[in-house]
Amino acid sequence: MRDVEAMIRTYIAENMLFSDNGYPHADTASFLEEGIVDSMGIMELVMFVEESFRITVEDEELVPDNFDSVSRLAAYIRTKSPTMSSVT
Numbered sequence: 001m002r003d004v005e006a007m008i009r010t011y012i013a014e015n016m017l018f019s020d021n022g023y024p025h026a027d028t029a030s031f032l033e034e035g036i037v038d039s040m041g042i043m044e045l046v047m048f049v050e051e052s053f054r055i056t057v058e059d060e061e062l063v064p065d066n067f068d069s070v071s072r073l074a075a076y077i078r079t080k081s082p083t084m085s086s087v088t
Helices: 004-015 039-053 070-080
Strands: none
Touching (some): 004 039, 004 070
16 A cells, blocks of 8 residues: 555645646645645545545644644544554
């Protein structure tokens, strides 16, 4: 299985940046500050996370600490999904 970060990078590159050249930012780059993902894009990310990793994102979890970079999102997914905690 591909690692969580790679899955997130691929999804954003293909569905938000419409890039065939991959994700051109560091995993720690802020989605909002760098203009990578806008507020509507965050909602798309929520749907991607829920469908791809079979977890439920609660309203109170929609905070920058969880959804503002590839690294933060991957860490959040690992805390919500026991099967992802061992995937690197």
